Amino acid sequence: MKSVFRFLGLGVLAATFTAAGAGDAFAQTACDDADAKQAIYKRFTDNFDKAVAQRKLAVEAAKEYIEKYGSCADDKAQVDYLKGYIPPTEKLIVDTLAKAEMDALYNRFNTSLGAKNWDEVYASGKEVLAKEKDPKIQLDVAILLGSLGLDEAIKNNDKYNADTVKYALEAIQKIESGATSDKYGAAYKGVGVEYKNAKFSDGKSNALGWLNYTIGYIKFVREKNRKDALPFLYKATQVTSAPKGFPFVYEAIGLYYLDEVLRLENERNAKLGNPKTETDETKALYALQKGYADRAIDALGRAYKLVTDPKEKVYKDSLYAKLKTTYEFRNNGKADGVDAYIAQLTAKPMPNPTTDVTPVVEAAPATTTSSANTSSMNAPAATVIPVSNTTTAKPAATSKDTAVKTTAAPAKKPAPKKKGTR
Numbered sequence: 001m002k003s004v005f006r007f008l009g010l011g012v013l014a015a016t017f018t019a020a021g022a023g024d025a026f027a028q029t030a031c032d033d034a035d036a037k038q039a040i041y042k043r044f045t046d047n048f049d050k051a052v053a054q055r056k057l058a059v060e061a062a063k064e065y066i067e068k069y070g071s072c073a074d075d076k077a078q079v080d081y082l083k084g085y086i087p088p089t090e091k092l093i094v095d096t097l098a099k100a101e102m103d104a105l106y107n108r109f110n111t112s113l114g115a116k117n118w119d120e121v122y123a124s125g126k127e128v129l130a131k132e133k134d135p136k137i138q139l140d141v142a143i144l145l146g147s148l149g150l151d152e153a154i155k156n157n158d159k160y161n162a163d164t165v166k167y168a169l170e171a172i173q174k175i176e177s178g179a180t181s182d183k184y185g186a187a188y189k190g191v192g193v194e195y196k197n198a199k200f201s202d203g204k205s206n207a208l209g210w211l212n213y214t215i216g217y218i219k220f221v222r223e224k225n226r227k228d229a230l231p232f233l234y235k236a237t238q239v240t241s242a243p244k245g246f247p248f249v250y251e252a253i254g255l256y257y258l259d260e261v262l263r264l265e266n267e268r269n270a271k272l273g274n275p276k277t278e279t280d281e282t283k284a285l286y287a288l289q290k291g292y293a294d295r296a297i298d299a300l301g302r303a304y305k306l307v308t309d310p311k312e313k314v315y316k317d318s319l320y321a322k323l324k325t326t327y328e329f330r331n332n333g334k335a336d337g338v339d340a341y342i343a344q345l346t347a348k349p350m351p352n353p354t355t356d357v358t359p360v361v362e363a364a365p366a367t368t369t370s371s372a373n374t375s376s377m378n379a380p381a382a383t384v385i386p387v388s389n390t391t392t393a394k395p396a397a398t399s400k401d402t403a404v405k406t407t408a409a410p411a412k413k414p415a416p417k418k419k420g421t422r
Helices: 010-020 034-047 052-069 073-114 118-131 135-145 148-154 161-176 204-222 226-236 247-272 280-306 310-330 338-347 370-375
Strands: 185-188 191-194
Touching (some): 034 052, 052 073, 073 118, 073 185, 073 191, 118 135, 118 148, 135 161, 135 185, 135 191, 148 161, 161 204, 204 226, 204 247, 226 247, 247 310, 280 338
16 A cells, blocks of 8 residues: 655545555554544644644644654655655744744834834844844944934933944944945934935945044043043044034044143143242153144144134134134244144144144243243133934835835935034
8 A cells, every 4th residue: 555645635645544444443553544644634734834823733743744654654755745844844934933023123113213212212223233134234223323322412311322332333343344234324204314325425434424423422522531532533534424524523632632731731830849940851741732732723723624604603713712822822922824824734634633642842931931821721611513413314215114124215304403414
């Protein structure tokens, strides 16, 4: 007796089982138990092409059939078929469940983004990064999470600073390691950031500029950590990006240098003693002050040149006042040449603030006037005119809103507040 079971071939199966059941029921072996075979196989055929829950039942039935009748000669063809069915079906089940889980997660992520529920955006975004396998989507989500907190920081909300810096650093590392994206960011129903646009067609450099600017802003303004902000602010000036043209970036670097000029002045005055006596140590401090002043003039001059809007005259004048005062200190009280210096400034590269400052060795200053040379600068505070990373983006013209997984890049609207655009 030999039976070849076909997919859905219950008629043949039943006929075979009927023929096999003619003998003594109590003498049947497992291989000859037609009713048991038919019951298991019916569970398989009832569920083999249905939804995931039913396919699970089909797989269970297939495994049971193989276990019980795998050694039966007459069942070899059917057993071989079932063995071939199980692996791809189990993979299909796993993939389907994983897709359903990711779809639910993206729905949660996109919904919270559209509602500007940042707590939920960061919570669900963290899960997306942990479970998403597509490196492009991973990068887009990291960029988004590393950008959203800037607007909140500008509004003096520091709740998302740590997460923003964390994911901005992660996105920078991914980009610098070779990760790419179609949009360099993500948006849903007009909310989000996408750095690839008409002005910055590659997206990569603009993303790097904004991510570094975001970290630099949070550290400089919100955390009051000016020194650690420097590398990020500087990097924002070294790529073709919107932040490269923001005066604040250069002003902030200049203000750090002014901090150092004044710190060194206080240290030097303490070492001069009373009566004031110049020593090799105080001369070295004075030379280093001049070096920091050179750097400050350079940075403030670049900021000054970037302010072109007549509405920002007050801001521009404040930059010029800081610049002129520092220039006078650097040149022993003389302001001659400051405008000419500003005019030619951008012809040379900006010094990297993470490199050592070169002292400017000149004749020793008169100890009676050294303090006066810097006292008029006072401890500078940042004239912060922050540039918002807008969270408004024009949605793509698609039939379905999908933030991270959409293939059409939405066009950007100009930032509705502050200055600048992504």
